[in-house]
Structures are given as C-alpha cells and as structure tokens.
Amino acid sequence: MPSPLKALCGALIAVLLAASPAFAEQSTVDDPAASADPVRVMPLGDSITQGGSIGGYRLDLGTKLRAAGRAVDFVGSLADGPGSMPDRNHEGHPGWTIAQVDASVVNWLRTYTPRTILLHIGTNDMYGSDPAGAPRRLSALVDKITAQAPGATVFVSTIIPIRFADSTVRGYNAAIVPLLRAKAAAGKKVHVVDMYPAVPISDLPDGIHPNAAGYAKMATVWFNALSSVPGSIGDPPAPGGACTATPSVTGTWNGGFQAEVTVANTTATPITGWTVQFTLPNGHSVSQIWGGAASGSVTVTNAPYNGSISPGASATFGFLASGPGAAAVGTATCAGA
Structure with a gap:
C-alpha cells in the first residue's frame, strides 16, 4: 500500500501533466503578442467605419501600417470585412448617431483599452431631427472619451460629403474644428483630421458611403495623420544595421x-x-x-x-x-x- 506522501506526489504530478497542454497553448498565444506589443487602435463611428463587406478604410489602412512595419491591433466588439482581411475588429455601428455612440463608448473603452482612437461620426445626425446640435454632441462625446481614456490619442475627423446634404455637412465640419482645436490647446490628446476634401462625391455611389476608391483615400488620410503623431501607432522600425x-x-x-x-x-x-x-x-x-x-x-x-x-x-x-x-x-x- 503506498504511503500518503507518495500518493500526494502522484496526484500533483497527474495534475501538472494534465495541465501542461493548456500551459503550452497559452505560451504559444502570448509570446508573439508580448514580443510585438501591438498598439491597440479603435476605429470608431458608424457604417462608414464599418465599411460593408469590403472592410471600409480599415482594409487599406491595415495594409499601409503593416507595410510601414507598424505593429497595430484594431480593437472593438465588431468584426467585419473580407475573410482574407488580417484584422477585422472595430466599433463602426451602421446607422448610429453621435448620441448612440456616446451611450456605449465608456464600456468599449474599458473593455478594449485602446491606445489610439479613430473617430468619424456625425453622418446620421446630418439628416436627423437636430443637425444643428450635432457639434455640441460631438464635443461632449470627445470629452467623455478623453475623461475615460486620458492617455489615449484621439483622432477626430471631419465627416465626408453627403450628396444631398452638402451644406449641412460643411456647416457641421466648420463648427467642430475650432471645438476640437480648443480641446487640444487645453492639453487633451485630440487631433483634428480633415477628411472631407479627401473623398469626392463621385466616390459615393449612394451619396453617403464610399466605394473602394473612396475608402482607399480615407485610409491614406488616416495613415498620414497617424504617422504625424509620435507613438500613436508605435515607433517606426529601428534601423536594422543591415x-x-x-x-x-x-x-x-x-x-x-x-x-x-x-x-x-x-x-x-x-x-x-x-x-x-x-x-x-x-x-x-x-x-x-x-x-x-x-x-x-x-x-x-x-x-x-x-x-x-x-x-x-x-x-x-x-x-x-x-x-x-x-x-x-x-x-x-x-x-x-
């Protein structure tokens, strides 16, 4: 009959052997992330961020970031785009207004802790009941984001054109720029991105959403903005000495x-x-x-x-x-x- 000590040792060994595959799997998953330490970027907005089946601007932006040697992880509760798209996560909610994003953003920020946020929002407010109040709502949303995530860098873009509401869009964009610049001047990590002129109405088949060419232009504007702010997408690749x-x-x-x-x-x-x-x-x-x-x-x-x-x-x-x-x-x- 085995002694109690031997029985205890045998039980411990059995537990360790049974657990070892899980430990090995955890190591395989964690090591690359630990070494790459990707920057968590949250694409945030409405259907223009979601981008339909083609992945919107996120597809080309991801390609540009990888080509530049940047380790970036798009984060969010949604995942859309072609199956071949390496990183499909985002917070682009079709049909949502500024107020709807405002109601959920704190939970998203707590859950996904982004280092960098790309915000394009306001399109659905332009043909809602109160487009004139949209700049005030955007200002409150940005304040909520910076209060919840003061260390995050927030890129807020003017919205792209709407074929049947161009004057309303122009008025909204003109109003939000000084509000955002005032936040930056007050020390908040807020950057204005002028997206409106990048996408011509000819790239909006339904008058609202870009085609692939329009999304590619948006990706270029986002990439240039991110590249201009040190740390927002990590550090550039160090010279390899080769x-x-x-x-x-x-x-x-x-x-x-x-x-x-x-x-x-x-x-x-x-x-x-x-x-x-x-x-x-x-x-x-x-x-x-x-x-x-x-x-x-x-x-x-x-x-x-x-x-x-x-x-x-x-x-x-x-x-x-x-x-x-x-x-x-x-x-x-x-x-x-």
Whole structure:
C-alpha cells in the first residue's frame, strides 16, 4: 500500500501533466503578442467605419501600417470585412448617431483599452431631427472619451460629403474644428483630421458611403495623420544595421524636385528586403516613385525586383516630390530583412 506522501506526489504530478497542454497553448498565444506589443487602435463611428463587406478604410489602412512595419491591433466588439482581411475588429455601428455612440463608448473603452482612437461620426445626425446640435454632441462625446481614456490619442475627423446634404455637412465640419482645436490647446490628446476634401462625391455611389476608391483615400488620410503623431501607432522600425540609405537631390524646379536614394547592404550576408524612412520639407509630399512602394510620404519598401541585395552591393529607388520651398531630403534610415 503506498504511503500518503507518495500518493500526494502522484496526484500533483497527474495534475501538472494534465495541465501542461493548456500551459503550452497559452505560451504559444502570448509570446508573439508580448514580443510585438501591438498598439491597440479603435476605429470608431458608424457604417462608414464599418465599411460593408469590403472592410471600409480599415482594409487599406491595415495594409499601409503593416507595410510601414507598424505593429497595430484594431480593437472593438465588431468584426467585419473580407475573410482574407488580417484584422477585422472595430466599433463602426451602421446607422448610429453621435448620441448612440456616446451611450456605449465608456464600456468599449474599458473593455478594449485602446491606445489610439479613430473617430468619424456625425453622418446620421446630418439628416436627423437636430443637425444643428450635432457639434455640441460631438464635443461632449470627445470629452467623455478623453475623461475615460486620458492617455489615449484621439483622432477626430471631419465627416465626408453627403450628396444631398452638402451644406449641412460643411456647416457641421466648420463648427467642430475650432471645438476640437480648443480641446487640444487645453492639453487633451485630440487631433483634428480633415477628411472631407479627401473623398469626392463621385466616390459615393449612394451619396453617403464610399466605394473602394473612396475608402482607399480615407485610409491614406488616416495613415498620414497617424504617422504625424509620435507613438500613436508605435515607433517606426529601428534601423536594422543591415543597410544604409543615402539620398541625393538630382533635379529641381519651381514647386518640386527629383531625388534618388541608394540602399547599400553593409553586412556579410544577403538581405531579402528593405524599408527606408526619411523626411521631406514641410508641405512636400511624394507625387511619383519608382523602384519602391511609398506609404505616406516618408516610408518606402523595396519593389519585387530590387529587394535582394548581396553583401557589398546596392540598389536604388527614385521619386518626385512636390511642394513649396527648397528641395531637401532629411536623414534616411534603412532596415533590412
């Protein structure tokens, strides 16, 4: 007959063995998140945030963020978009007004604790019973968000056009901008994003909701806004030491310039891809690029044909930039894969 001590040890071993698969599964799930530490971003609004079966602006925005090497996790209680879309979570509620979002937002913020919030709301208020009161309601909603999540960065956009209510939309947008800027001036982490001019009415098949082209334009505006605020989508990829990027201006004209960037492999092993980041003068943006793919105006990834660089070799890409003032390209960093 086994002793009580042996019986106890045997029971403990049995418990540990039975639990070990769960421990192994938990480790597999947690380790990537711990290492990547993605920034939690909440797309917040109505059907324009939800985006129908194509995933709205969230589809292209996610693609741009991944191409830029940003570790971002869209969060929210809903999940929509094509099955192939890597990250489908959001808080875009079709048909909802500002007041309806206001009634639920505290619970969402507590549940999903976003670091960054993208708010496009007010469209359904424009043809409701009190469009004139919509700016006041938006102001109260933003105050509630910043009170509940004071550490979060809140990007609030003007709303895109409505074909049959354009003057109402313009009035709403004109009213909310100074309200939001006043909050920023008071120290709240609120940023105004001017979305209205980005989406033409021709990109609104039903007069309200964008098509794929319109959503892609919204994604570009969101991406540029996020990229302009340090920390809102994490830090840019650190230079990997595998490559260097040397820019040079090769031509100038009134209102723009042409530049070339040489990407050199400085290691003893091949690299299979690269990402270059640089800055442009205020007011300038990339209007055309070759030998790479641009995200926003400051991040370029290799083209399919020039991503692999042997030790000691180099590749180049070039671009055209437009804008006022002197031609210049800031210090460039390079991360290799």
